[in-house]
Amino acid sequence: MFFIVVLLALVMTSCSTSDNTPNAQAGYVNPRTCEGCHAGIAASYRETGMAKAFHKIDIEEVPGQTFTHEKSGRTYQFVKREDKVFLRRTEAGGENAIEKEIQYVLGSGNHARSFIHRTPQGRLIEMPVNWYPEDRGKVAMSPGYDRADHMDMRRAIGYQCAFCHNGYANAKGTSLLDDPVFEGDLPEGIDCQRCHGPGREHVAEGGRGKILNPKKLPAARKMEVCMQCHLETTSFSLPNSIVRFDQKIFGYNPVNPLESFVSHFDHAKGGKEEEKFEIAGSAYRLRQSACFRGSKEELTCTTCHNPHQKKANVDAACVSCHKQIAGMEKHPAKADCASCHMPKRRTEDVIHVAVTDHKIRRPDGKLDLMAKREERHEVMGKDSYQGEVVSYYPTTHASDLYPALAQVIHQSNLKKGVPRLEAALAKEQPKEPAFYVHMAQALHASGESAKATGYYQKALGLDEKFLPALRSMGASQLRAGDLAGAAGTLEKTVGLHPGDSLAWLELGRVYRGQKKLAEAARAARKAVELEPELVEAHKLLGVVLEESGDRVGAEAAFRAALAEQPDEAECRGNLANLLLTKGDAAGAEKLLKVAVVSSAAARFNYAVLLAQQKRYDEALEQALGAPRSVGSLELIGNLRMARREFRLAEGAFREGLKLEPGSGRLQVGLGTALGAMNDFSGARRFLTLAAQGTDAGAKAEASELLRTLPH
Numbered sequence: 001m002f003f004i005v006v007l008l009a010l011v012m013t014s015c016s017t018s019d020n021t022p023n024a025q026a027g028y029v030n031p032r033t034c035e036g037c038h039a040g041i042a043a044s045y046r047e048t049g050m051a052k053a054f055h056k057i058d059i060e061e062v063p064g065q066t067f068t069h070e071k072s073g074r075t076y077q078f079v080k081r082e083d084k085v086f087l088r089r090t091e092a093g094g095e096n097a098i099e100k101e102i103q104y105v106l107g108s109g110n111h112a113r114s115f116i117h118r119t120p121q122g123r124l125i126e127m128p129v130n131w132y133p134e135d136r137g138k139v140a141m142s143p144g145y146d147r148a149d150h151m152d153m154r155r156a157i158g159y160q161c162a163f164c165h166n167g168y169a170n171a172k173g174t175s176l177l178d179d180p181v182f183e184g185d186l187p188e189g190i191d192c193q194r195c196h197g198p199g200r201e202h203v204a205e206g207g208r209g210k211i212l213n214p215k216k217l218p219a220a221r222k223m224e225v226c227m228q229c230h231l232e233t234t235s236f237s238l239p240n241s242i243v244r245f246d247q248k249i250f251g252y253n254p255v256n257p258l259e260s261f262v263s264h265f266d267h268a269k270g271g272k273e274e275e276k277f278e279i280a281g282s283a284y285r286l287r288q289s290a291c292f293r294g295s296k297e298e299l300t301c302t303t304c305h306n307p308h309q310k311k312a313n314v315d316a317a318c319v320s321c322h323k324q325i326a327g328m329e330k331h332p333a334k335a336d337c338a339s340c341h342m343p344k345r346r347t348e349d350v351i352h353v354a355v356t357d358h359k360i361r362r363p364d365g366k367l368d369l370m371a372k373r374e375e376r377h378e379v380m381g382k383d384s385y386q387g388e389v390v391s392y393y394p395t396t397h398a399s400d401l402y403p404a405l406a407q408v409i410h411q412s413n414l415k416k417g418v419p420r421l422e423a424a425l426a427k428e429q430p431k432e433p434a435f436y437v438h439m440a441q442a443l444h445a446s447g448e449s450a451k452a453t454g455y456y457q458k459a460l461g462l463d464e465k466f467l468p469a470l471r472s473m474g475a476s477q478l479r480a481g482d483l484a485g486a487a488g489t490l491e492k493t494v495g496l497h498p499g500d501s502l503a504w505l506e507l508g509r510v511y512r513g514q515k516k517l518a519e520a521a522r523a524a525r526k527a528v529e530l531e532p533e534l535v536e537a538h539k540l541l542g543v544v545l546e547e548s549g550d551r552v553g554a555e556a557a558f559r560a561a562l563a564e565q566p567d568e569a570e571c572r573g574n575l576a577n578l579l580l581t582k583g584d585a586a587g588a589e590k591l592l593k594v595a596v597v598s599s600a601a602a603r604f605n606y607a608v609l610l611a612q613q614k615r616y617d618e619a620l621e622q623a624l625g626a627p628r629s630v631g632s633l634e635l636i637g638n639l640r641m642a643r644r645e646f647r648l649a650e651g652a653f654r655e656g657l658k659l660e661p662g663s664g665r666l667q668v669g670l671g672t673a674l675g676a677m678n679d680f681s682g683a684r685r686f687l688t689l690a691a692q693g694t695d696a697g698a699k700a701e702a703s704e705l706l707r708t709l710p711h
Contacts, residue, residue: 026168026198026248026251027198027199027200027201028168028193028198028199028200029193029198029199029200029203031167031187031191031192031193031199033199033203034191034192034199037207038192041308044308044309044310045192045307045308045309047309047310048108048307048308048309048310049108049110049310050108050189050190050307051108051189051190052107052108052109052189053106053107053108053164053165053166053189053190054104054105054106054162054165054166054186054187054188054189055104055105055188055189056103056104056105056188057085057102057103057104057105057115058105059080059083059085061105061109061113061131062078062080062085062102063078063131063137063139064078065078065138065139067129067139067140069128069129069141069145069146071146071147071148072147072148072149072150072152072566072567072597073091073092073594073597074089074090074091074128074152074566075089075090075091076088076089076127076128076129076139077090078102079099084101085101085102085115086099086100086101086102087099087100087102087115087117087127087129087153089128089152089153091566091594092594092597095590095594096562096563096566096594098153098563098564100117100125100127100153101117102115102116102117102127103116103117103118104116104118104124104186106126106157106161106165107130107165109131109133110133111132111133111279111350111353111354111355112130112131112132112133112350112352112353113130113131114126114127114130114142115127115129115130115131116157117153118182118186119531119532119533121181121530121531122172122181122182122183123156123157123179123180123181123182123531123533124156124157124162124180124182125153125154125155125156125157125533126142126155126156126157127142127153128141128142128145128150128151128152128153128155129141129142129145130142130143130352132352132353134352134353134354138352140352141375142155143349143350143351143375144375144377146351146375147375147377148567148597148599149567149599151565152564152565152566153533153564154533154535154564154565156179156180156533157180158176158180159171159173159176159178159180159249159250160176160241160243162180162182163229163249163250163252164190164228164229164280165189165190166186166187166188166189166190167187167188167189167190167191167193167194168187168191168193168194168250169182169186169187169250170182170183170184171183171248171249171250173249174248174249175245175249175434175468176243176249177434177437177467177468178467178468179500179501179502179531190229194228194252194254195212195214195225195254195307196211196212196213196214196254197211197212197253197254197255198253199211212254212255214254214302215302219297219298219299219300220297221257222300222302223283223297223300223301224254224257224258225254226283226300226301226302226307227258227283227393228252228254228258228261228262229280230280230282230283230301231264231281231283231284231393232278232280232281232284233264233265233266233267233281233284233392234266234267234273234276234278234281234349235278235279235280235349236349236376236378236384236385237378237380237384237385237410237411237412238265238266238267238385238389238406238410238412239265239389239406239409239410239412240264240265240266241262241263241264241265242262242263242265242402242405242406242409243261243262244260244261244262244263244402245430245432245434245435246432247260247261247262258393259393259394263391263393263394263397263402263403263406264391264392264393265389265390265391265392265403265406266389266390266391266392267385267387267389267390268387268388268389268390269390271387273385276348277345277347277348277357278347278348278349278350279347279349279350279353279355281358282301282355282356282358283301283358285357285358285359286299286301286358286359286360288359289358289359289360289361290360290361291321291360292360295321303317304317314336314337314338314342315336315337315338318337318341319337338356340363341360341361341362341363342356342357342358342359342360343356343357343363343369344356344357344369344370345357345367345369345370346369346370346371346372346373348373348376349376351372351373351374351375354369354370357369380410380411381410381411381414381445384410384411384412385410385412386412386413387412387413388407388412388413388416389403389406389407389412389413389417391403391406399424399428400420400423400424400427400428401421401424401425401428401430401435404417404420404421404423404424405421405424405435405438407420407421408421408438408439408442408445409438409442411442411445414442414445414446415446417442418442418443418446418448421438421439421442422439425439431462432462433458433459433460433462433463433466433468433469434459434466434468435459436455436456436458436459436462436469437455437456437459437466437468437469437472439455440452440453440455440456440459440469440472440473440476441472443455444476449476449479449480452476453473453476453477456469456472456473456476457473460473465496465497467493467496467497467500467503470489470490470492470493470496470497470503471490471493471500471502471503471506473489474486474489474490474493474503474506474507474510475506477489478506478509478510478513483510483513483514486506486510487507487510487511487514490503490506490507490510491507493507494507494523494526499530500530501526501527501530501531501534501537502527502534504523504524504526504527504530504537505523505524505527505534505536505537505540507523508520508521508522508523508524508527508537508540508541508544509540511523512540512543512544512547517544517547517548518548520540520544521541521544521545521548524537524538524540524541524544525541527540528541528560532564533564535561535564535565535568535571538557538558538560538561538564538571539557539558539561539568539570539571539574541553541554541557542554542555542556542557542558542561542571542574542575543574545557546574546578551578551581551582554574554578555575555578555579558571558572558574558575558578559575562575566594566595567595567599567602568599569595569599569601569602569604569605570601572591572592572594572595572599572602572605573592573602573604573605575588575591576588576589576591576592576605576609579591580609580612585609585613588609589606589609589610592605592606592609593606596622596625600625600626600627601626601627603622603623603625603626604622604623604626604627604629604631604632604635606622607619607620607622607623607626607632607635607639608635610622611623611635611638611639616639616642616643617643619635619639620636620639620640620643623635623636623639624636628655628659629659630656630659630660630663630666633652633653633655633656633659633666634652634653634656634663634665634666634669636649636652637649637650637652637653637656637666637669637670637673638669640652640673641669641672641673641676644676646673646676646677647677649669649673650670650673650674650677652669653666653669653670653673654670656669657670662693662694663695664689664690664693664694664695664697664698664699664702665690665695665697665698667686667687667689667690667693667698667702668686668687668690668698668701668702668705670686671683671684671685671686671687671690671702671705672687672705674686675687675705675709680709680710683705683709684706684709687702687705687706687709688702688706689702690702691703691706
């Protein structure tokens with residue numbers, strides 16, 4: 001009896017210290033509390049992938065390899081210093097070095113380990129290299145990073161990503177539209193309450209209080225407990241799910257149906273996406289199986305998996321239904337069922353990982369399941385999925401709000417989705433301001449920005465302090481040229497939300513537009529202070545300081561931007577120009593030469609530098625590799641003229657005029673090229689247009705050239 005009393009006292013003591021536990025106010029307790037009564041289960045669970053899904057880094061997990069990424073030209077090295085771990089990045093020749101501490105690992109190591117830096121402000125930043133067990137363990141780029149222009153050491157882990165790798169974290173934001181910032185201690189891995197619900201009542205009554213046992217739920221609801229994380233219809237732009245706006249970010253409680261927390265969506269049937277195979281799609285694939293459908297959905301994840309144990313018992317589950325298989329002449333009497341019917345396959349979204357395909361079916365020898373893949377990258381609304389987004393789970397909704405929102409939130413079906421969402425909002429008048437912010441953003445994306453302001457105002461009518469609406473409305477006013485309106489909105493925003501870096505950034509841009517350079521610099525510095533990884537804030541500060549005459553400060557700001565994002569072409573161009581004004585042409589060229597490795601946009605600035613040095617052949621090579629723009633085409637035309645390639649110069653100038661028909665510079669260039677080929681009539685036409693235009697420099701040059709043309 002004494003032991004029981006002492007044990008309960010320990011349990012209650014542990015519970016009483018749970019005020020610092022994330023979501024303690026919602027009935028959650030420190031997950032270590034459960035170990036007092038469930039030591040055996042806790043011990044076996046600690047070995048599972050779910051328990052290790054997010055944890056503090058162990059020095060033994062640190063890879064020894066140095067890795068150079070060919071596409072970006074950057075080298076990464078793990079550095080151990082005392083009891084800390086850092087990732088060091090350098091560019092070619094050891095230039096532009098930066099280090100960030102790694103405090104956490106995301107992933108159990110069964111399939112991958114991602115390395116995470118936590119900023120002093122509470123953001124979780126994914127490092128650009130992962131460790132993969134493939135090929136006896138190797139370092140390679142993190143998912144989405146195998147490209148020249150990757151985000152390096154500044155891609156933030158979002159709330160939805162953290163949801164499936166952690167327990168109940170303290171999210172500073174209240175909406176998925178908010179900056180993903182975490183407060184206090186971070187939970188490590190998925191804890192008991194993610195599947196069993198809040199534990200305070202259970203603990204308070206000495207283990208006799210109410211707690212959810214998922215085994216006692218109906219099959220569909222039991223499956224939902226797993227599907228909270230293991231149902232991802234796709235990781236590419238769609239969207240695959242939308243958390244309800246009346247729910248907290250980490251508010252899922254397995255006591256309630258999954259659809260009360262989140263709605264899942266899918267590609268339209270009949271397309272190439274039907275057989276997609278992605279890393280977090282195990283429940284999605286299982287639900288496609290004939291076994292699942294034939295069981296009338298009684299087959300669930302826990303049919304094979306005991307969530308408290310590391311190893312699954314697939315064979316026993318299969319034989320329970322397929323007893324006759326063992327006696328079949330051509331079927332092995334005893335076999336590993338999964339190796340043939342649920343083989344491991346390389347995933348489409350994480351190309352260095354192979355996982356079990358949970359779509360149970362007969363072996364198909366036609367597929368090369370482990371074929372190497374090139375990483376796929378999308379630009380939302382351009383080369384991402386374009387088509388109808390259909391409800392997946394639940395299959396129907398009482399309201400059309402979320403199905404309509406799913407059409408536009410990733411720009412998958414804007415043309416039909418915008419009027420559909422407008423109609424749903426008009427009919428149902430929801431009280432959550434996020435609906436109206438998404439509606440306004442969809443209008444911007446579909447080219448109807450003028451209508452967006454009304455929806456921002458509706459959102460603010462419901463909550464005058466709603467940060468996403470305030471910030472977005474200010475940015476929208478800035479884009480529309482309403483500097484006074486933007487200043488008023490954004491000054492209110494930073495007054496209500498002084499810790500929002502993006503609002504300070506937008507306010508700095510407004511002040512710059514108003515020629516208030518001191519105020520613009522102050523706002524940019526505040527944005528940098530709040531989010532040192534925010535490259536745009538460093539860049540704005542550099543531009544403003546340069547315009548203010550502070551070249552030393554501008555150079556420091558541009559270098560800080562490039563430390564965070566080495567391929568930022570505009571910053572490299574600005575910094576190169578600063579170095580040129582100091583007479584450091586070699587330093588400028590070195591900057592731009594590195595930039596062109598990972599940024600086609602940097603080729604234009606490099607070409608300009610080479611042209612200024614009269615290295616026309618090298619300049620033309622770089623200009624031809626730059627993205628087509630009015631500036632690059634004018635430069636190509638001028639370089640062709642310098643090489644006396646008049647016909648090719650004409651083509652470049654004409655191509656530029658298709659992009660900007662009224663460009664006086666291009667009209668002068670084209671007139672000059674035509675004149676050089678003795679087409680004086682054509683030359684006079686374009687030089688006259690330039691002389692009548694608004695570009696003062698072009699007008700003067702065209703007028704002078706017109707006087708020299710033969711009559």
